[in-house]
Amino acid sequence: MQGLMMDTPLLISSIAKHAEMFHGDREIVSVTMDNPRHRCTVSDVTTRARKLANALDKLGLDQGDRVATIAWNDYRHLEIYYGVSGAGYVCHTINPRLFPEQLVFIINHAEDRWIFTDLMFVPLLEKLLPQIPNVEGFVVMTDEAHMPETALPNAVCYETLIANESSDYTWPDLDERTASALCYTSGTTGDPKGVLYDHRSTVLHAYASVAPDVMNLSSSDCLLPVVPLFHVNAWGIPYSALITGAKLVFPGPKMGDGEALYELIESEEVNLALGVPTVWLGLLQYCEQAGKILNSLDRTVIGGAAVPRAMIEQFKKVHDVRAVQGWGMTEMSPLGTANSPKFGSESMSEDEQLDLATKAGRGIFGCELRIVDDEGTELPWDGVAYGALQVRGPWICSDYYKLEGSAGTHTEDGWFDTGDVATIDPRGYMAITDRTKDVIKSGGEWISSIELENTAMGHPAVAQAAVIGVSHPKWTERPLLIVVKAEGQDIEKEEMLAYFDGKVATWWIPNDVAFVDELPHTATGKVKKIELRKQFADYAFPD
Numbered sequence: 001m002q003g004l005m006m007d008t009p010l011l012i013s014s015i016a017k018h019a020e021m022f023h024g025d026r027e028i029v030s031v032t033m034d035n036p037r038h039r040c041t042v043s044d045v046t047t048r049a050r051k052l053a054n055a056l057d058k059l060g061l062d063q064g065d066r067v068a069t070i071a072w073n074d075y076r077h078l079e080i081y082y083g084v085s086g087a088g089y090v091c092h093t094i095n096p097r098l099f100p101e102q103l104v105f106i107i108n109h110a111e112d113r114w115i116f117t118d119l120m121f122v123p124l125l126e127k128l129l130p131q132i133p134n135v136e137g138f139v140v141m142t143d144e145a146h147m148p149e150t151a152l153p154n155a156v157c158y159e160t161l162i163a164n165e166s167s168d169y170t171w172p173d174l175d176e177r178t179a180s181a182l183c184y185t186s187g188t189t190g191d192p193k194g195v196l197y198d199h200r201s202t203v204l205h206a207y208a209s210v211a212p213d214v215m216n217l218s219s220s221d222c223l224l225p226v227v228p229l230f231h232v233n234a235w236g237i238p239y240s241a242l243i244t245g246a247k248l249v250f251p252g253p254k255m256g257d258g259e260a261l262y263e264l265i266e267s268e269e270v271n272l273a274l275g276v277p278t279v280w281l282g283l284l285q286y287c288e289q290a291g292k293i294l295n296s297l298d299r300t301v302i303g304g305a306a307v308p309r310a311m312i313e314q315f316k317k318v319h320d321v322r323a324v325q326g327w328g329m330t331e332m333s334p335l336g337t338a339n340s341p342k343f344g345s346e347s348m349s350e351d352e353q354l355d356l357a358t359k360a361g362r363g364i365f366g367c368e369l370r371i372v373d374d375e376g377t378e379l380p381w382d383g384v385a386y387g388a389l390q391v392r393g394p395w396i397c398s399d400y401y402k403l404e405g406s407a408g409t410h411t412e413d414g415w416f417d418t419g420d421v422a423t424i425d426p427r428g429y430m431a432i433t434d435r436t437k438d439v440i441k442s443g444g445e446w447i448s449s450i451e452l453e454n455t456a457m458g459h460p461a462v463a464q465a466a467v468i469g470v471s472h473p474k475w476t477e478r479p480l481l482i483v484v485k486a487e488g489q490d491i492e493k494e495e496m497l498a499y500f501d502g503k504v505a506t507w508w509i510p511n512d513v514a515f516v517d518e519l520p521h522t523a524t525g526k527v528k529k530i531e532l533r534k535q536f537a538d539y540a541f542p543d
């Protein structure tokens with residue numbers, strides 16, 4: 001027997017409608033390329049998104065066509081999110097930090113018809129122009145006063161495009177499985193792969209992310225998403241913020257500027273900021289050097305890479321800010337876990353609580369997790385056994401765009417193999433120990449490069465650390481620690497290695513340390529291990 005409940009589709013436009021009705025006056029503050037502090041409201045954004053939808057319809061686009069953005073976090077980008085997806089087109093967010101050949105690949109692979117670009121990326125697109133001949137036109141996200149001279153064909157100014165459009169627009173009644181957005185993963189090997197989200201997956205992910213033990217969002221919050229709108233939908237914030245009515249503060253091009261972030265947080269009374277560890281490193285360094293305290297902030301959501309214990313500790317002890325670690329992937333919309341304390345954690349010592357906070361967190365409802373060994377047999381949740389981490393759920397990709405099964409990332413029984421290696425403890429807390437390809441195998445046993453990196457980062461003289469496996473005549477592989485020293489600090493190899501004593505198993509301690517000026521990073525700020533392995537290809541351990 002079937003239930004007797006309505007079957008209303010889960011649509012992104014329904015978030016816009018809800019937000020306008022209940023949170024229309026909530027403020028959205030943006031740093032933009034043409035305004036250091038732009039202020040508007042939720043209803044300004046949803047009204048302009050409807051004008052944009054009218055303009056897009058007139059461009060002669062067909063349902064499902066890809067409309068790309070290459071832009072920072074600001075209110076116009078948010079309008080495009082709603083205008084494009086709401087009208088039934090696919091919002092393809094492009095990461096401007098990708099290498100030019102990757103940009104060309106994804107624009108052509110996605111068959112983008114129009115590209116919305118920030119002022120800053122106009123010269124970049126002009127250079128790519130001969131290689132992206134199928135793009136029909138470009139919208140520069142600015143007003144007439146700031147519109148540049150450009151060689152881009154059919155270049156229109158954003159404000160002019162929407163200026164004379166009507167704000168009357170009826171969002172189409174789409175099937176909830178209609179594609180809504182496209183984001184390419186910045187894989188370290190091979191061509192980038194496209195993840196195609198739909199309205200249903202987006203709305204379900206947003207519902208899950210606002211829960212108390214996940215992001216704990218409400219209308220009283222003031223959010224600063226430093227995680228970019230061009231990378232996995234800024235962890236769903238454009239949707240979850242509008243569902244809850246939280247105030248939004250967008251940093252525009254100032255994402256990597258510790259001082260600018262501090263000023264935004266303090267002046268707008270941000271209480272929750274979200275971003276990858278690298279961003280917080282910059283903010284914390286600025287605070288330390290300038291003698292500043294983060295007064296309004298009460299928590300940060302940090303993910304995208306392992307969060308060093310020292311960072312969680314500094315947030316807590318110096319700024320009284322709780323760092324909530326999250327884990328996920330582009331393929332997962334992205335949220336899979338969040339690290340919130342569970343009933344019973346109150347009795348833990350401060351040290352135990354810190355240890356727990358360094359884990360990636362508990363699976364959130366809607367995302368199943370399992371760890372399996374090389375034969376695909378499920379491993380126990382004992383916090384010790386580690387294996388390939390696989391996930392399943394309604395906001396996990398079932399395939400890549402235009403790859404049809406050829407990526408080989410899905411198991412026969414319908415799970416997605418994340419490429420991460422993890423443990424899960426009896427209380428359900430998952431900890432990432434490595435990427436499958438980064439695992440170090442010494443004498444047949446696995447060594448976690450992440451744990452070694454985390455430990456090294458605890459030393460005050462270490463700014464950045466990475467560990468790679470280097471071949472060894474006896475043990476097959478042994479860990480090599482690569483360190484960027486903190487500014488004005490010095491440390492010798494012996495002191496660095498001695499620092500591991502008592503913190504990790506003796507046989508895990510790296511065999512050597514190499515000091516470098518910088519580490520290679522991917523476009524999303526992750527250390528590019530593949531590049532490091534190339535750099536150290538001729539390296540041999542001292543006898």
Ligand code: AMP
Nearest residue numbers: 303304305306326327328329330360432
């Ligand atoms: P992306 O698709 O670019 O967001 O990258 C996803 C990958 O980032 C994951 O598969 C992990 O390897 C890594 N990652 C994300 N969050 C964490 C975390 N909390 N700890 C360790 N690695 C993480």
